[in-house]
Amino acid sequence: DAGVIQSPRHEVTEMGQEVTLRCKPISGHNSLFWYRQTMMRGLELLIYFNNNVPIDDSGMPEDRFSAKMPNASFSTLKIQPSEPRDSAVYFCASSLASGTANQPQHFGDGTRLSIL
């Protein structure tokens, strides 16, 4: 079975440019999460969607970050304009959320973003 697919795997761009990260969740999963991982702050939850609807974006650092989920099989995380401090590994994860049972998250292999 295909896992969570993220693209690109690596992105190097100059400060001020727009960056778009893409994610395809596992088919049938109804929840999608975007995380950022750095040495300083560990894994940070940026935003999560349930049934394509953004539920909590309180982790989004600032207005330069935006995320969309136009359908159940695709999500994007956009940074505009990008800054060097945005350099990190960005992970997308999906899960099958039920009302009462905890379900594990399945992570993609991440996008390593470097802003010069």
Added chain:
Amino acid sequence: QQQVKQSPQSLIVQKGGISIINCAYENTAFDYFPWYQQFPGKGPALLIAIRPDVSEKKEGRFTISFNKSAKQFSLHIMDSQPGDSATYFCAASLGGSYIPTFGRGTSLIVHP
């Protein structure tokens, strides 16, 4: 506010030894405690998980010990192997919720 505290930050163990990683949580409403394993260049992957109605769960060489009164849980890796070298994250989530709170991670190196 860090709701799940993980230690140590890094750990070096000889092959065949026991690796122990500890986590402590604050919210007594947490009722699901997964551990994730992350290899370089990969995303975290679920390794083993426990619910607070049991004090221990074992899967192969990996064991979670859970102490509800102390609000602590730990991962024990028996007969540690070089292939176990990875970063390990503990996490906790609330009943009915599917959003874990992660610890900061432990980088484990197992020397051959």
